[in-house]
Amino acid sequence: MAKFDVAVIGAGAAGMMCAATAAQRGKRVVLIDHATKLAEKIRISGGGRCNFTNINAGPANFLSENPHFCKSALSRYTAADFVALVKRHRIGYHEKHRGQLFCDDSAEQIIDMLKDECAAGDVHWRMPCKVSSLAQADEGGFLLQTDTGDIEADSVVIATGGLSIAKIGATDFGYRIAEQFELRMVEPRPALVPLTFDPQQWAPFVEMSGIALEVDVETGSFKGRNPTGGRFREDLLFTHRGLSGPAILQISSYWTPGTPIVINLIPELDLAATLIEGKGTIKKQLGNVLSQWLPARLAEGLLLAHGFALDARLADLPDAQLRKLGAAINQWTITPNGSEGYKKAEVTRGGVDTRELSQQSMMANKVPGLYFIGEAVDVTGWLGGYNFQWAWASGVAAGQAV
Numbered sequence: 471m472a473k474f475d476v477a478v479i480g481a482g483a484a485g486m487m488c489a490a491t492a493a494q495r496g497k498r499v500v501l502i503d504h505a506t507k508l509a510e511k512i513r514i515s516g517g518g519r520c521n522f523t524n525i526n527a528g529p530a531n532f533l534s535e536n537p538h539f540c541k542s543a544l545s546r547y548t549a550a551d552f553v554a555l556v557k558r559h560r561i562g563y564h565e566k567h568r569g570q571l572f573c574d575d576s577a578e579q580i581i582d583m584l585k586d587e588c589a590a591g592d593v594h595w596r597m598p599c600k601v602s603s604l605a606q607a608d609e610g611g612f613l614l615q616t617d618t619g620d621i622e623a624d625s626v627v628i629a630t631g632g633l634s635i636a637k638i639g640a641t642d643f644g645y646r647i648a649e650q651f652e653l654r655m656v657e658p659r660p661a662l663v664p665l666t667f668d669p670q671q672w673a674p675f676v677e678m679s680g681i682a683l684e685v686d687v688e689t690g691s692f693k694g695r696n697p698t699g700g701r702f703r704e705d706l707l708f709t710h711r712g713l714s715g716p717a718i719l720q721i722s723s724y725w726t727p728g729t730p731i732v733i734n735l736i737p738e739l740d741l742a743a744t745l746i747e748g749k750g751t752i753k754k755q756l757g758n759v760l761s762q763w764l765p766a767r768l769a770e771g772l773l774l775a776h777g778f779a780l781d782a783r784l785a786d787l788p789d790a791q792l793r794k795l796g797a798a799i800n801q802w803t804i805t806p807n808g809s810e811g812y813k814k815a816e817v818t819r820g821g822v823d824t825r826e827l828s829q830q831s832m833m834a835n836k837v838p839g840l841y842f843i844g845e846a847v848d849v850t851g852w853l854g855g856y857n858f859q860w861a862w863a864s865g866v867a868a869g870q871a872v
């Protein structure tokens with residue numbers, strides 16, 4: 471029987487960070503993963519360049535049933551701390567958009583850095599290795615049965631991530647362990663995911679596939695002490711089945727099935743007021759007028775979808791019609807019929823209920839020695855490096871506590 475102080479299950483972003491932190495404190499750590507290729511999600515992240523953190527990361531950039539939970543870990547291991555690690559490993563990086571930091575060369579450099587950090591603490595690896603059971607041992611600690619031999623460990627850290635992209639190794643292992651130890655869950659849902667629409671409702675927009683533009687998008691409620699709504703200004707992309715692009719990925723995390731999203735396709739402009747004011751001076755056809763602010767193909771499609779003739783002249787249209795058109799474009803309100811699901815989702819929203827965990831250490835309150843970190847926990851970041859920052863911060867929090 472192999473004996474360790476700590477067994478970390480899942481050698482992704484959070485698991486490697488946690489294993490390295492604990493091992494460099496002198497703990498004997500084993501890091502277990504069932505995959506044959508290490509850290510595939512880091513490898514494919516940020517288009518192969520890994521958006522490894524966001525310099526503006528703070529609690530407001532995360533969704534959780536308990537929005538305060540992430541504060542402690544995020545404040546004790548910040549984006550600046552991770553940047554310092556990246557610099558120490560001489561990895562070149564650059565800021566792309568709104569504080570998002572990417573490797574200059576390759577995401578592989580982040581994987582190598584984490585491997586080196588694990589090696590610095592002499593972490594033991596079991597990979598590929600399948601854990602068939604995890605149980606509390608009579609004499610304290612845990613017993614793990616695996617296909618490469620049994621393991622005894624004083625503490626176990628679950629870092630097996632969420633459900634997105636099963637083909638590169640995502641499983642519900644973390645959720646099953648939570649269930650086994652009777653820990654509550656927040657229902658998992660695909661997040662940071664393209665949204666789809668009923669094919670009949672979407673038919674007028676199929677032609678617009680490929681069009682991208684900056685929009686305001688919002689969903690949910692902003693009222694009360696715990697507002698559930700989200701609001702973003704980002705690029706939107708029309709697809710054959712619905713909508714994608716950063717604006718939609720962001721809002722998808724806030725979207726609840728059955729409810730609408732509201733898109734302002736020309737955020738800088740009060741369209742109805744501008745059109746009504748321009749009636750006396752603008753002689754053009756409506757399609758030409760709109761194409762000042764929207765891609766021509768989109769302007770035409772929107773006019774047709776809302777029952778306007780393309781050759782209608784602005785001057786001939788009653789104000790009420792122009793107000794209707796203004797609302798249709800400044801407040802385009804549509805209800806998705808679903809999302810592209812876990813195959814396309816960058817992350818899983820929900821997971822192990824944070825009320826079951828210590829915000830300092832990530833340990834389950836009622837199972838001493840059992841920890842949950844990273845995406846397995848009900849803390850979900852916005853698009854833009856926030857999810858990795860949560861993986862690093864929660865990994866360090868548990869790594870310092872085990």
Ligand code: FDA
Pocket residue numbers: 479480481482483484485502503504505508509510511512514515516517520521522523599600601629630631632634635638639640641642643815816817843844845846854855856857858859861
């Ligand atoms: P992660 O998924 O990284 O690791 C879990 C590990 O557990 C895996 O190695 C898996 O093989 C292993 N595992 C699962 N089940 C197991 C079992 N039963 N037994 C043993 N091992 C098991 N975020 C960001 O901040 N910036 C970005 O640029 C991107 N880009 C991006 C692109 C794409 C395409 C995706 C899908 C996701 C992103 N993300 C991202 C999100 C980010 O990748 C994600 O939030 C983190 O990897 C989560 O880290 P974890 O360590 O929690 O899980």
